Amino acid sequence: MEIWNRHFECMDRDGIKHVQSERLRETVERVYFNVPYYRNRMQKAGIGPENINSIDDLQKLPFTTKQDLRDNYPFGLFAVPMSEIVRIHASSGTTGKPTVVGYTRNDIATWSEVMARTLTSAGASRHDFIHIAYGYGLFTGGLGLHYGGEKIGASVIPISGGNTARQIQLMHDFGSTVLACTPSYALHLAEAIQESGIKREELKLRVGVFGAEPWTENMRREIEEKLQIRAIDIYGLSEVIGPGVASECPVQDGLHINEDHFYAEIIDPVSLNVLPEGSSGELVFTTITKEGLPLIRYRTRDLTRLNYEKCKCGRTMVRMEKCLGRSDDMLIIRGVNLFPSQVESVLLEMSEIKPHYLLIVDRVNNLDTLELKVEVDEEFFQDKISQLEALRQKLQNNLENSIGLGIKVTLVEPKIIQRSEGKAQRVIDNRKF
Amino acid sequence: MVINQLSVFLENKSGRLTEVLEVLGKENIRITALSVADTAEFGILRLIVPDPERTRELLKKHNFTVNLTEVISVTAPNEAQHYAKILRVLSDLDISVEYTYAFSLGEKSLIILRCSNSDEAIKALKSHEVEFLKASDLYNI
Numbered sequence: 001m002e003i004w005n006r007h008f009e010c011m012d013r014d015g016i017k018h019v020q021s022e023r024l025r026e027t028v029e030r031v032y033f034n035v036p037y038y039r040n041r042m043q044k045a046g047i048g049p050e051n052i053n054s055i056d057d058l059q060k061l062p063f064t065t066k067q068d069l070r071d072n073y074p075f076g077l078f079a080v081p082m083s084e085i086v087r088i089h090a091s092s093g094t095t096g097k098p099t100v101v102g103y104t105r106n107d108i109a110t111w112s113e114v115m116a117r118t119l120t121s122a123g124a125s126r127h128d129f130i131h132i133a134y135g136y137g138l139f140t141g142g143l144g145l146h147y148g149g150e151k152i153g154a155s156v157i158p159i160s161g162g163n164t165a166r167q168i169q170l171m172h173d174f175g176s177t178v179l180a181c182t183p184s185y186a187l188h189l190a191e192a193i194q195e196s197g198i199k200r201e202e203l204k205l206r207v208g209v210f211g212a213e214p215w216t217e218n219m220r221r222e223i224e225e226k227l228q229i230r231a232i233d234i235y236g237l238s239e240v241i242g243p244g245v246a247s248e249c250p251v252q253d254g255l256h257i258n259e260d261h262f263y264a265e266i267i268d269p270v271s272l273n274v275l276p277e278g279s280s281g282e283l284v285f286t287t288i289t290k291e292g293l294p295l296i297r298y299r300t301r302d303l304t305r306l307n308y309e310k311c312k313c314g315r316t317m318v319r320m321e322k323c324l325g326r327s328d329d330m331l332i333i334r335g336v337n338l339f340p341s342q343v344e345s346v347l348l349e350m351s352e353i354k355p356h357y358l359l360i361v362d363r364v365n366n367l368d369t370l371e372l373k374v375e376v377d378e379e380f381f382q383d384k385i386s387q388l389e390a391l392r393q394k395l396q397n398n399l400e401n402s403i404g405l406g407i408k409v410t411l412v413e414p415k416i417i418q419r420s421e422g423k424a425q426r427v428i429d430n431r432k433f
Numbered sequence: 434m435v436i437n438q439l440s441v442f443l444e445n446k447s448g449r450l451t452e453v454l455e456v457l458g459k460e461n462i463r464i465t466a467l468s469v470a471d472t473a474e475f476g477i478l479r480l481i482v483p484d485p486e487r488t489r490e491l492l493k494k495h496n497f498t499v500n501l502t503e504v505i506s507v508t509a510p511n512e513a514q515h516y517a518k519i520l521r522v523l524s525d526l527d528i529s530v531e532y533t534y535a536f537s538l539g540e541k542s543l544i545i546l547r548c549s550n551s552d553e554a555i556k557a558l559k560s561h562e563v564e565f566l567k568a569s570d571l572y573n574i
Contacts, residue, residue, distance in 0.1 A: 376442055376498060383440030383477050383502045383547075384531060385470050410474045413444050415496055 004120035023288035114244035115148020126153030131176035140242030190226035218348030254319030442498035483572040
């Protein structure tokens with residue numbers, strides 16, 4: 001098992017803490033003097049850089065949210081003059097103004113470094129052909145993987161998203177060994193390969209690095225079975241740096257966070273208190289090396305749990321569990337908390353159904369209604385109404401048993417639910433509050 | 434005799450049936466018989482066409498969910514009592530009819546049957562001298 005940066009990735013916990021404390025002090029100083037927003041917030045809280053001496057003092061600092069980034073749109077939270085910024089990325093902004101992130105030359109180097117760690121820990125090396133089907137552009141997925149791939153010396157194929165037929169053709173002709181894309185697009189590719197007439201043996205794919213949207217263990221199994229590759233989970237968010245924040249090693253027991261660059265805390269999303277080690281809650285990041293857009297206690301809304309034990313792979317970097325959901329994706333239906341990932345798990349347990357679904361929430365006569373549109377698997381389709389009805393009923397029962405909510409299931413034709421190259425939209429909430 | 438029927442999964446939304454028929458129309462595919470079974474949310478379109486294999490590939494190419502199902506085609510005089518007689522033969526043997534549809538051909542009628550047990554059904558109908566329609570005859574109607 002190769003490790004890209006043994007010095008940091010396998011550093012003992014005391015050493016990590018020392019590095020983190022020093023880097024935090026520098027970061028706080030930089031934001032205090034360079035970003036009026038942070039200075040005001042800290043002054044209001046009655047603290048200054050002199051109060052931050054070690055990583056344990058982090059809790060004194062206020063949180064930062066996506067809304068703060070929007071309020072300071074586009075460049076208000078940047079901590080360097082624009083002449084130092086060499087790259088700008090932005091989120092899609094589907095829920096308001098886009099969030100804009102800026103990188104200095106050093107930030108790009110950091111990003112390449114953490115992506116090199118990610119790819120190495122997925123088992124990739126300079127001998128690989130990396131097929132990058134994440135979108136290139138303002139989205140951080142494509143270019144993030146790209147720089148990491150070049151840093152490890154692999155042959156990078158920047159195919160970006162779209163044109164699936166051509167993707168398969170080139171994957172075949174170039175002998176791509178590593179696939180990087182969203183998990184839903186990986187499933188879409190698997191289906192398209194089956195239909196293309198190209199046999200699996202003719203492809204050299206052996207590993208996939210998938211992220212940018214939530215996916216379940218069941219979905220991982222499905223991808224691994226259909227594409228016959230090892231599916232590695234990677235995690236990142238553009239506000240923190242993009243992909244490269246955390247990634248799985250071959251042990252596949254949690255995602256190692258690059259905590260010499262990004263310090264992680266778990267908080268209770270309601271009380272905002274830091275939770276004891278091992279508790280599940282909302283993940284909060286403080287960037288401790290970034291120059292362009294340093295973030296202090298940035299609330300990711302992702303729910304997970306941290307494990308500080310040394311991993312069998314030799315890395316000591318803290319591991320986060322696969323995200324359990326998002327604190328803002330959580331739907332409250334008739335008073336019951338529901339995460340879309342729960343629905344997905346039920347679907348994946350049923351072989352007759354594809355895990356392509358759309359959850360539609362509405363409110364009729366003051367009562368929340370939940371409808372699940374799900375695709376019928378072509379292989380399972382028979383011409384009997386009774387059989388399809390039975391399948392629908394079975395799914396409805398399974399959902400009710402596992403979630404405790406009545407969900408109306410509707411069967412729809414295959415391939416009508418959008419497969420995404422970015423983030424898949426799985427929920428439509430039509431309720432007006 | 435036993436013939437191949439095409440079954441197409443359709444969502445219950447306007448225009449979907451039209452789309453299927455337009456795809457077939459463009460390729461000049463003749464439809465010998467057609468029936469739609471529907472629930473509130475979805476329906477199944479059942480089609481008898483001269484070249485079911487080719488038609489299936491064509492519809493699949495257009496992203497429809499299609500399957501081939503074996504059904505029995507028989508012909509009988511165009512009077513209710515004969516249809517009743519055929520169904521009676523089956524029900525007396527506890528062979529259930531999952532669905533059936535029929536249409537008139539002048540003096541005679543064409544009847545399509547989907548039974549729980551096709552082999553048993555054919556044996557029983559043969560012994561009652563029911564007239565079967567071969568695929569080739571059917572498609573020439």
